[in-house]
Amino acid sequence: MGTREINLLLSVAGDLPDRIRLIAPRSDLWFRCLDKSQMSGLVDSLGIPSAPLLPVSGNGAVKDAVESLGWPCVIKPVSEQTSICGEKALILRDPEGLQGFLNDASGSPEPLLVQKYFMGRRHNLYFLAEHGRIVDVEETRVDRTDRRNGTGLGVAGRRIQASPEWVSHLRKLVSSLDYHGMGCFQFLESEQTGEGCFLEVNARLGANYGHLQKSGADLLERWIEQASLNESRNEGRPETVRSLKYAWTYGELRSIERRWSDGSAGLGETAHDLWKMVESGLKADVHLDGSWRDPRPAWVLYRRYFASLLKRLYRKGRPVPKVSAHARPTQSALPR
Structure with missing residues (x-):
């Protein structure tokens, strides 16, 4: 169950009949954990190791924060309830990456967090x-x-x-x-x-x-x-x-397809990623896709995925018919 679903449950918790017990975190605790800026301050006060983090708003403040922290750095939303350019976080490694982000976010008033990148x-x-x-x-x-x-x-x-x-x-x-x-x-x-x-x-x-x-x-x-x-x-x-090792083959397969489709991975890299996926699946003690005792949910999941994949590949590979600039429309295509 994700953030959106828990938000919905907490919003109606007071309206549930007495016979229903909602097993969920306290509302105040839930929203406090979602606030990354507030949680960062608490963690620092407790002496828990963390990377330097600066709250910002506006392109100028983002640039100043990046210059202060140095490269590479991470930009992320203040709350887990929102995303940034469709991602949970963006890693900026050079001025070109920063400029690309600023161009995409031009004029956005959303508050953000800039944090020093930690590799691990x-x-x-x-x-x-x-x-x-x-x-x-x-x-x-x-x-x-x-x-x-x-x-x-x-x-x-x-x-x-x-x-x-x-x-x-x-x-x-x-x-x-x-x-x-x-x-x-x-x-x-x-x-x-x-x-x-x-x-x-x-x-x-x-x-x-x-x-x-x-x-x-x-x-x-x-x-x-x-x-x-x-x-x-x-x-x-x-x-x-x-x-115990685990593997989520379905999630990795979708990510490999996404990188191949958007051109961020070539043929050799895609083949290597597929091999790593298969290797992890064979070595895993636990598969998050399903269980051998009841393979039907996984079977339905993969059947739908590959059916959708084949349709996308068919549309992508189907030639677009060329229409002559001098061709006259057929009777059925004329406006009525």
């Missing part, structure tokens, strides 16, 4: 909290996403042992927010230096949580139990966990 792999800490106290936490490392620049949705990754350092940072944030319920805390970690950087926290599950559920994690069941009985079990998870 994305990690998700899925957690269950009870009145500001962590009950349990699981960590997932995202190895590849559906965007070349590392933004977007994870298409390949694995479950790993939760980082004690970042769990400690998470505890501080959860306590400060008096967090109650389930959430997803994201950070980046540099493969070269091991340093980390806070990314964001969402008061909902991420798209790749399904592989934790399939691998035996019971955070979701405990969240439902917490909401139903106003309490949760106190058993923690084992000290060590097995590293």
Whole structure:
């Protein structure tokens, strides 16, 4: 369930009959987590590592912020509820990229955030909290996403042992927010230096949580139990966990097709991406597309996708009939 759907549910929560219990984050907590500028200030005050971030409005302020932070940098909307040029974030690496963005956004009064770029792999800490106290936490490392620049949705990754350092940072944030319920805390970690950087926290599950559920994690069941009985079990998870790989083949296939269609990837690059997709699928312990026990949903998903793909390819390859400038219209084409 995404941001739009949760917004809708929270807007009607007070009108639901008593027999229906809505399992969702508190409204104030939900909207506070959506505000990236406010969350950045809180994270800084708690001493959680994060990249410098500046709120801006207008092209002049964007240029000043970029010059202050240096290259490369990230431009993103203030709230997760909006996008920027159809993306969650844009990475600008040089003045040409900045000028292209300014040309596209010319005259837009929307407030934005400019942040120093941090290179690293994305990690998700899925957690269950009870009145500001962590009950349990699981960590997932995202190895590849559906965007070349590392933004977007994870298409390949694995479950790993939760980082004690970042769990400690998470505890501080959860306590400060008096967090109650389930959430997803994201950070980046540099493969070269091991340093980390806070990314964001969402008061909902991420798209790749399904592989934790399939691998035996019971955070979701405990969240439902917490909401139903106003309490949760106190058993923690084992000290060590097995590293389970996951793959979201459908999401990666669509991203490969998109890059091929818009010309951002050539034949060789597309072939390499397809091979990586197949390799990840073969090595994965868990497939987010579906289950071998019930393959019908995945079968319907792929059948619709390939039927649509064939239609698009047919339209793209069909020659456009040429009409002579001197040709007279047929009787059926004449206005009546």
